[in-house]
Amino acid sequence: MSAGAQKLREKMSVVESLLQFSSTGTLLGALLFLLVLYLLSSGSESQKEGKEPPGPKPLPLLGNLLTLDLTRPFDTFFELSKTYGNIFQVFLGPRRTVVLVGYKTVKEALVNHAEEFGDRDIVPGFRIMNDEHGIIFSNGENWKEMRRFAISNLRDLGMGKRGSEEKIIEEIQYLKGEFDKFEEKPFDTTRPVNYAVSNIISSIVYGSRFEYTDPRFTETVDRANENVRISGSISMLLYNIFPWLGPLLKDKRIIVKNMIQNREQVMKLIKTLQEALNPQDRRGFVDAFLIRKQNDLKSGKKDSYFHEENLMVSVANLFVAGTDTTGTTLRWGLMLMAKYPHIQDRVQEEIDRVIGGRQPVVEDRKKLPYTDAVIHETQRLANIVPLNLPHMTSCDVTFNGYFIKKGTTVVPLLTSVLKDPSEWEKPNSFYPEHFLNEKGQFVKRDAFMPFSAGRRVCLGESLARMELFLFFTSLLQSYRFTTPPGVSGDELDLKGVVGITLNPSPHKLCAIRRS
Template identity: 65%
Template sequence: MALLEGLLQVLYTYPLLAAVLLLVAYLHCSGIGSSSNPEGKEPPGPKGLPVLGNLLQLDLKRPYETLCELSKKYGSVFTIHFGPKKVVVLAGYKTVRQALVNHAEEFGDRDITPIFHDINKGHGILFANGENWKTMRRFALSNLRDFGMGKKGSEEKIITEISFLMDVFESFKGEPFDTTQPVSYAVSNVICAIVYGSRFEYDDPKFKAMVQRANDNIRLSGSPSVQLYNMFPRLKPWVKNLQQMLKNNEVHVEEMKRIIRGLQETLNPQEPRGFVDSFLVRKQDAEEGEQKDSLFHENNLTCCVTNLFAAGTDTSGTTLRWGLLLMAKYPHIQERVHEEIDRVLDGRQPLAVDRKSLPYTEAVIHETQRIANIVPMSLPHTTSCDAYFQGYHIKKGTTVIPLLTSVLKDESEWANPYTFHPEHFLDDQGCSVKRDAFIPFSAGRRVCLGESLARMEVFLFFASLLQRFRFTAPPGVSEDELDLRPAVGLILSPSAHKLCAVPRS
C-alpha cells in the first residue's frame, strides 16, 4: 500500500511522468495478463494488473522475500510480472539445480536488463550472450588461471594484501571503526594484482574513487527506482539513481582507459603482467592480422576489466564483512574459531592448504555465505529457446530468476535454515561435510568464474584476521543490538555498522 501511495504522489507531482505511464499502458495493455498458450501449460502465478503487473505485490527493496512467499503458494516454478515483463521464478534447490545444470542450454543465457545494457552494451562477460560471452569468458578463465587465480600465485598476492589490511585494523587500537573501506581496498587490490599486474596504495585518491564508484553502482542497481526503470525504460529521464550510475560508469571507463594506456605503453608481449597485458597482445595480433570481426577490441577490454573489478571487489569484500559482523554477533562461535586456529596453526600464517585442517573455521565461512545470501536472486537468466520444464512450457526469451535465497534457505535441505548454524557443514565427528545445496556462486554455465579465487580469498583473509583480532560490538552496544538486516542493493551488504578489532595477546 505504501508503494501505491508513493507512486500516486510521484504521478501527482510529475504530470508529464503520468502521461508517459498512460502511454506505456496504452502500448502494453492488450498483452498484459494474457496467459493463453496453445503450445502448452505456462507456470502459474498471481494475476497481474495491466502495465503494472504484480508491482503492487512486490517489496521492491527486498523482492526476493516476496518471491519466496509466493513460491509457497504457487510452487517451485511460477510466473510473475515485473511491470509489463513476464518473469518465471525458480525456487528450491532441486528445481534451481535441475534448470541450471540439467537444462543448462535452455536456461544458460543472461537476461540483460535496460540498466546493464546501457552500461555494457552487450560487451564484456557478465552481461553478454552468444559468441561474445563465450569468447570473453573462455579467455578470462584461461588467463586468470595463468596469473594464479585459485592457485599459489594468487595465494601469495592475498597474503601480501593481508599484511596491509592488518596494519589498517591495528591502527584503530581497538576503537570502533567501519570495516567497509579497508576491506574493499584489500579485496580489490587482489583482483587488481591479477588484472593489472600491480596493486594500489590505500590512500591513492584515484583508487579510492574507483572502489567507491564500483560499490555505489552495485548498490544503486538494486534500488527500487532503478528496478522501476528496468520495468519501464521510458522513465529514464526521471530516475536520478540511473543518471548517477551512468555518470559513475562514464568516469570509471575513462579511468580504466587511462590505466590501460599506461600498460600499453610499457607492454612486453613476452612477459605479460596480468589479464590486461594478455588481452592487449591478442588485440594487437588481431589488428596485425587484419581480423576485422575480432572480439578483442577496446570495448570488450574495458567491459571485461570493469566486470572483473566490480565482481572481484564487492562479493568477496561483502562476504568478509558479514563474517566479521557475525563473529561479533556470536562471540561463542568466534571463540571456537580462535581455539581451532591457535591449536592447529600455532601462530604461523594461515595457508590455503589449511582449509582441510580447520574444519570448524571453514564451516563458519560456508555458513556465513549461506546465511548472508548476498546475491539472493542471482543475476537473471533468459531462455535461449522454448523450454519444457517440470510440465510447463516456457517460451524462448522469457526472463528467469533462479531464486538462490530459496536454495540456501531451503527448509528441506537445511536443519536450521534461518539460523546461523555452522554445524550444517560438519558431521558428528566435527569433520567437514559437503552440501549439494550450498551454491552461493550459482551453478551451471553462468557459475561465477572467480569462484576458486573468492573461496581462497575469503578463507585466508578471515582466518588471518581471526588469528590476530577478536571482533566485538562497540562499547555500549550489546551483541543483540548488532543488526543483521541487510542494506538494499543488488548485492546484500551488511547495514551500516562499526566493530572493534581488539588485538589478541
C-alpha cells in the same frame, strides 16, 4: 466459439468502449493506448503453446508490482512460492518473469537445462553500464569468447593457485596495518576490507596493487561499490521496467556519472600498460588481452571480439565482481563473529591449536574443519546475491510441465536455495554445524550454491574461496572482533542493505589485538 476467443472478444469490447469514452489526446489517451496493448498481449495466444507457470493475477501496466515488497523482492518471491509452487510467474510491469525456487528446481534449470536457461537478461540498468560487451552482461558468441578467454588467462595468471595465495598473504599485512590504525576503537570495516580485496583482483588484472592512500584507486573502488548498491534500488528496478523514467531518476544519473569517471580511470591505466607492453612478459589480464588484440590485427582477423570496448567492460566486470562479493562476504563474517562471540571462541581455539602463530596458508583448510564450516555458513546465511543475476531463456522450453517462451526473464532465486527448509536444518539461523558431521569433520552440501551454477557460475569462485579462507583465518588469528562499548550483539541485525548484493546493515566493530 472457444473460451479463449470469447475472452478476447470481451476484452476487445471493453477496449472499444474505453476508446469511445476518451475523446482527448491527453495522458488518459496514452494510458488507454497502453491498456489496449496489454489487453491484446495478455490473451490466450501463449496458452496455445502449452501450460504457463501459475502466478498472481497481474494488473494492467503495473503487473504484480503492487504485490511485491520492492525493497526486498526476493522475500516476496519466497512467500509467493508457498502459494504457487517452485515454478511460478510474476509480471514486473508488462514483462513476464519466471521465478525458480528451491535447490532441486534451480539446479535442474541451471545445470540439467544449462543451454535453455543460460542466457543473460540484459535489463536497461545493466545495458547502460555494459552495452552487451564483456563477460557478465553479454550473450552469444561475444559472451562465449570473453568468458573462455577470461577463464583461460586468469588461470594462467595464477588465479586460485599459488601465485594468488602469495598476493593475498601480502595484502593481509596491509589490511592489518589499516585495522591497527583504529587503535581498537570502533570503525566501519567497509572501506579497508573492500580496498584489500580489490587489490587482489587489481594485481591479477593490472599486474600491480595500489596504495590505500591513492585517491585514483580508492575513488574507483568507492564508485564501483556505490553503483552496485544503487543498481538494486527501487528506482533502478522501476527504470528496468519502465526505461522512459530514466531522465527523471537521480540514481540513474549517479550510475552514469560514476561509470564515466571509472572508464576514464581504466583507460589511463590501460594506456600506461600498453606503452610498456612486452609480449614475452604478461603482467596481468590487460596485457594478455592487448597481446591477443595485436595478434588478431596482425593476422587480419575480421570481426575480432578483442577490441577496446570488450577490454574496458571486461576489466570493469572483473574489478567489480572481484571486489564486491568477496569484500561483502568477509564483512558479514567479521560482523557475525562479533554477534556470536561463542562461535568466535571456537574458531580462535581451533586456529591457535592447529596453526599457532605462523601465517595461515591454503593447505591449512583441511585441518580447520570448524573454521571452514563457519566460513561456508557465513556465505550461506549472508545470502549476498539473493536474486542471482537475471537469466533469460535462449529458446522455447518446456520445464517440469510448464511452457516458457524464448526470451523470458528467469530468476533462479538463490536465497531459496541457501535457505531451502528441505535442505538445511536451521535455514534462518547461523549454524556452522550445517557443514559438520557427527565427528566434527567438514562435509560438503549440494545445496551450497552461493556462486550460482551452470554456464553462468561465477568464474572467480576459486579465487573467492581462497581469499575468504586466508583473510578470515588471518584476521581471527590476530584480532578479537567485538561490538563497540555499550552495544550488544543483539543490535547487529541480519536483514542487510539491499543492492545488487546484500550488504551488512551499517555497523562498527572493534578489532582488539590478541596477545
